[in-house]
Structure formats: structure tokens, C-alpha cells
Amino acid sequence: MREVLVLARWDGRALLRDRWFGVLAGAFALLTLTAAAAALGAADIAGVSSFDRVAATLVHLAALLVPLIGLTVGAVWLAQDRESGVLELLLAQPVDAPTVFTGKALGVARTVIAGLLAGYGVAGTMLALRVGVDRLPAFLWVVGLSALLALATLAVGFAISAGAPTRSRALGWALLVWLSLVVLSDLGILATALILRLPVTVVLALGVLNPVSAFRLASILAISGSSDLAGAVGLYAAERLGAGALTALLMLVLLLWTVAAFLLGRLRFVRGSVL
């Protein structure tokens, strides 16, 4: 356990020096701030609920950027250490492979979450100053769900990294997975449902099994407090399960992705070679 914490502290600090992470985290902070400012400005003119507008904007932004950060940072992390020979030296120390994997994953997760909180913090502060703190719990829900999404995609990234021989190959796979989860998944489900005439329960299951969709749906439920804005799948699911149970299910989906991908990555790492 001591070695896990030593490595977590080291890798957490190392990620702060990583240029790629710096660019992504900076972009996230800047975009959340810009999006919040723009949405608040629009609200002032239109006179509609400014919180909902800002929160919805942030959810859509997070659904794009958080998986990108999680997948790419996670995917390159072990692969770049393997490529540069750092892993070879590290695994020759009195630590076993699961310890190295766990320590590195924890360290990176800690820094990524801290980066997310910093990014949301700017927008949250602006929101609190402009519209008050009445809706703060809903905002915190979105932040918490984003953290879960970050953990799930980081775990998938680490699972990719565990077996990738080079940084570039790991990055390629991460971008492919990101594209699949963020863009292609909904289109794929739609097309499959139409062609195969899938029952609605299967379409629902396919929809919520995607961690990005689960995050988006859970966040919308948290912001609006109802399923009216949750889309056809969300509306149907909320009616069948109830909003509370659906939120719990969606969070469970995110947790399962995290645990399953982490265990898969650890297995790949332990069974693989450092070369």
C-alpha cells in the first residue's frame, strides 16, 4: 500500500507537468468559463432560467471534453513510460505490476479530478455570483457526475495503455474510442434499432450502457429535476424506473465502467511485457 501511495503521489505530480494534459485541462477551464459567460449573457437578455442554460451548456461541453481528457491521458500514460523505458526500470524495483498499475492510475485520477474541479470551479463561482447558490446542489451533481465520467474514461484509457506498445498507437485507439462513445454510439444505436427493429427496452439498455450517454442523461435529470428534457430514451426510462432509480442506475453504469475497465487494464498490464 505504501508503494501505491508513493507512485500515486509521483504520477499525480508528473501529470501536472504533462503538456498534453495542461492543454486539455486549460481548454476545459477556458471553455467552461466562456460557455458560462455566454449562457449567462444570453439568459440576461432572454430572461429564462440562467442556471439551466449554463448547466446544460456545461453538460454538453463535459460530455465532449471529459471523455477526451480521460481516454487520451489514460491511454498515453503507461504507453509513454513503456516506450521510454521508464517502466522497465520501475518494474525492476521491489514492487509488483498490480502495485505499479494501481499507483499510477490513482495518481493520474487524482490530478485529472483536481483539474476538472478547477475548471468547474471557475464557472461555478461565476454562476454563484450571478444567480445565487439556490441551485448549487444541482451544479454539484453535475460536477460529481463529470468526475465519475472522468474516472470511467480514464480507466478505459488505462486499459488501452496497459497493452499498447507506443504512445502514438495508444493515442490512436483512445481517439477511436472517444469518437465511438461520443459521436458514433448514438448513430449506431439508432441505425441498429431501425434496421433490426429492436424492442425499446434493448434500445434503452444500449443507450444507457454508453458512459457518455449515462452521464448526459443523469446530468440532465439532476439539472432539470424532471425527465422532460431527457430525450425520448430518458423519458421512457424515467417513466419505467422513476427518476431516482434511473439516476442510480446511470451512476452504477459509470461505476461499473470504471471498475471493469480498471480490472481489465490491470490484468493486461500484469500479463503483458514491459517491452
Next chain:
Amino acid sequence: MIALTEVTVRLGGRRVLDRVTLTVAPGERVALIGPNGAGKTTLLRAAVGLVPFEGRVTIDGRDLRQAPAAARALVGYVPQVPGLPAHASAADVVALFQELRGVPPDPLTVLQEVGLEGAAARPIGTLSGGMVRRLALALARLGDPPCLLLDEPTSHLDREGEELVRRWLADARTEGRTVVLATHHLDGLETLVDRVALLEEGRVVAQTDVGALRHRRAFDLLVTPPLPTDLPAGVLPLPSANGALRLRVPRDVLGETVRLLGDRVVSVREVPVEMLLREADR
């Protein structure tokens, strides 16, 4: 003691090590030699559990598969190309490895041992190849491990760095440290090891103790006929072609033989250690 028993390593569908059995006694220093791709680096990696292997590896009786961390605690390893995090400082890296080995962090003392105290705060990415190599050597000795595995320990080192390695190898004997080093050429290291093993195509094809090897050191001479009848004892004629003659001359009678043959000597070539090992093993 390091013991590899029937160790096989397959990488990318290729058998890189083929049922290698090698035992290195406590305090013994063994040099692994062989051509590129012979399996020297893979053997060292298998000995520290860095590649999946079949067979058994034990370090001082601790099974590498069953207790990898405990076994690795007894080994200091220097890879052929030491990979260290480019953005971290030398002192930070030493402190990290000290923490992983359960040693109280004291990076400056460690860096002083290898003459890098002036580079303690510098990012590794700004250090020269030789400095990184020295740092890796320093890391290998953290926690005073009883076994050292060194892959090409003198490559990229300047004269001072090479001297450092030689001193450590010499000290290893008095300290009772077990050493396995891999190298393309012995380059004078034969005086600092006890045994030499030759690897070819993933197998240990020959091994002998350095004393026997030193005794067999010889030169091949290409000479023009006729041969004098009073050649020194130990000189052997070898099969030859193109009308020239070849002689195998033990090192201790080389001067005498060359003087005797005079200008009939066309060329003198030291017999490669690999060839001597193979011949000694027959």
C-alpha cells in the same frame, strides 16, 4: 544466488530464450557475451521478471513468480538504455526510487557517489547519455542489493565512468555481491568477472571460468611457407587455404613465434573469446 532453470521467453511469436539454465553462486561475477539478438538482454530481463517467461527464476531462494517484490528487493538492475522521466530532476528520481526501496530519502549522497551532485536539480532530459547511465548505476545500488544485473554497464560512459564501473565490479568481490553483466565484448572486463557464458540464439552454448579462458588466450597467425621446424611448444597448424598457412599461437609464446617467423608473418589476429569458449566447451 541467482538461479534460472529451464527459462524460455517468447516475444512476438519468437523464442528469444530457449530453456536456459544458469546458476550464479553468491558472490560470483558472471559475464554474458554473445552477438546481437543472442538473448543477453532478455535473460537479464527475465531474471528480474520484466518479461513473461516459462521455467523458474529464484533470487536467493525467493521465487520471482511467487514473490516478485521480495525477489526484486535483492536485485539492482541497470538496463541497456535506462529510461528515466525526462521532466523530473535527478534528485527527485533518486528520492522516488529510495522510497520504493524503503530507504530513507537522501538523494545528494547517492548522486555524489557517481559524481552527479552538481546535476541534482537538473531535469533528466537535459543530462547527457553518460550522466543518465551513471544515474542508473546509482539507482541500481540503492538499498545495497546483494545481486546486480548490469546490461552493457560501460556503454556511453566516459573514461571516469568506466573506471567507476570497474571499481564497483572489483568491490563486488570483496562485498560478496553477485553480479551478472551482459556485454558484446569483454573489453578488459574479464579481469573483473569470474565466469564467462556465451549466448547464441537464446541458448547458453558455452561457459567457462575466466582462469581457464585466460590460459587459452591465443592468436591466429597467417604466414607464408615454409614453416621452421623449431616452432615453440603449443603452436598448432590450422587448416588453411590459398597457399598461406595458419597457426594457432598461445599468448605466452606469441612474441617468440613472431620473432622466429620474421617477415613471413602476414597477419596477427587475436582469437575471439567466443571461439575460445566454444572450443573450451567441446
